[in-house]
Amino acid sequence: MGNIRVVGLGAGDLEQLPYGIYKMLTEAEFVYLRTAEHPVVEDLKAIGMKFESFDDVYETEAKFEDVYRNIANFLLKKAKEGDIIYAVPGHPLVAEDAVQHLLHNKEGVPVTIVGGKSFIDDFFQAVSVDPIEGFQLLDGLTFHQDQISLGNHLIIMQVFNDFVASDVKLKLMEKYPDDHQVALVDAAGTSAETVTWCPLYEVDRLEGVHNLLSLYVPPLARDEQTRSFETTQAYMDAIVGKDVWVQSQTHESLLPYLREECEEVEEAIKKDDIDNLIEELGxxxxxxxxxxxxxxxxxxxxxxxxxETLNKKLRRRHPHVFDGVKADTVEEIDRMWQAIKAKEKEDSDEAR
Structure with a gap:
């Protein structure tokens, strides 16, 4: 059984490749590439690197997770015949799902991460930001808007084309103002680097394919993070610390207000007053x-x-959502719900 050496091709310029990696790639009999659509590949090809890429796999699979799983399976099979080299853009441990599949393989194939330069340092240099302030790195193909922390610098990578950019834009506009200034950073750290600032609503005005394009979203100030639960918590912490009326309340004294708010929610629903319903639910x-x-x-x-109590209950009481339990009708869900509640009561009684 051979070893799989995983090599990073860096951000894009041949000059950025460490000498050890350059020597390994040019002296190897053969190299497998995740993609040949990377600026450094043409330079390496010109000086004799022989390779095979997996670009055609992207055309045969509908989901990216299937692409990366298939690449990993192919490499693991080849590794049983001898040592192989697998090269990826950037650094092997930054946004490389196939590499994660290799590292956690159950066949016992040894995998060595040789290294490479990530685009992240060059990206922050391009937008003149210090990452010590806190940042998130998300995949434009898979991220969900609820993952976003609005107070952090945000990098969304793999914004390949206008279709992906449009999907990213719509997700971001659920959290950020439409005119929030963002930057499209292409080929960060290379001689072809470009940084284009624009309002969020314009980020999908792309032409062609951009394999090295990422989006930078600056953080929002606290008072701009109006769609964040963390902002509510921060405001409430400040209010509780200084507001003497809040400090004087108890569970009992608050009950009339809770009843009143519930009645006002009911009234808004009866009147089909959506704006008022939003306010009253708040x-x-x-x-x-x-x-x-x-x-x-x-x-x-x-x-x-x-x-914590709510999240555990949500998870526990919805096995048909999270655990593959079959429950397709309201009656089936109700029976399952009642059984779960009965088990919870039994466990609670035993714990007393």
């Missing part, structure tokens, strides 16, 4: 924060305890 959330603040002051519980 007021109910406010009551939850008030109760959590009193619980925390008294040392009983915190908002984190409420969230």
């Amino acid at each position: 007021d109910i959330m406010l009551q939850v924060f008030y109760h959590a603040s009193f619980g925390e002051r008294e040392g009983y519980f915190s908002m984190e305890d409420i969230l």
Whole structure:
């Protein structure tokens, strides 16, 4: 059985390749490439590197996860015949799913990460940002808007074309203002680097394919993060720390307000008043924060305890969503729900 050496091709210029990697690639009998669509490949080809790429696999599979799994399976099979070299753009441990499949293979094939330069350092240099302030790196093909922390610098990579950019834009516009200034950074760290600043709503005005294009989204100031639960928590922490009315409340004294807000939600629903319903549901959330603040002051519980209890319950009571349990009708779901609740009560009684 052979060893798989995984090599990073860097950001794009031949001059950026470490000498050891350059020597390995040019002296190898054969190299497997995830993609030949990388600026350094033509230079290496011109000086004699022989290779095979997996670009055709992208054409035969509908999902990217299937592409990367198939690449890994092919390499693992080849490695049983002897040592092989697999080269990827950037650094092997940055956004390379096939490499993760290789590292966690169950066939016992040894995998060595040789190295390479990630685009991240060059990217931050291109937009003049210090990453010590905190940042997120997300995949434009798979990320969900709920993953975003609005107070961090955000890099969304693999924004290949206008179709991907349009999908990214729509997700971001659920969290950020439409005119939030962002930067399209192409070929960061190479001689072809370009940085284009534009409002968020214009990011999908791309032409052609851009294999080295990533999107930079600057953080929002706290008062601009109006669609963030963390902002609500920060505001409430400040209010609880200084507002004497809030500090004087108890669970009992807050009950009339909770009843009133629930009645106002009911009234908004009856009137089909969506704007008012949004406001009144927010007021109910406010009551939850008030109760959590009193619980925390008294040392009983915190908002984190409420969230933990809720999240565990959501996960536990929806096996048909998370665990593949079959429940296709309302009746089946209700029976399952009642059985879960009965088991919870039994466990609770035994714990007492």
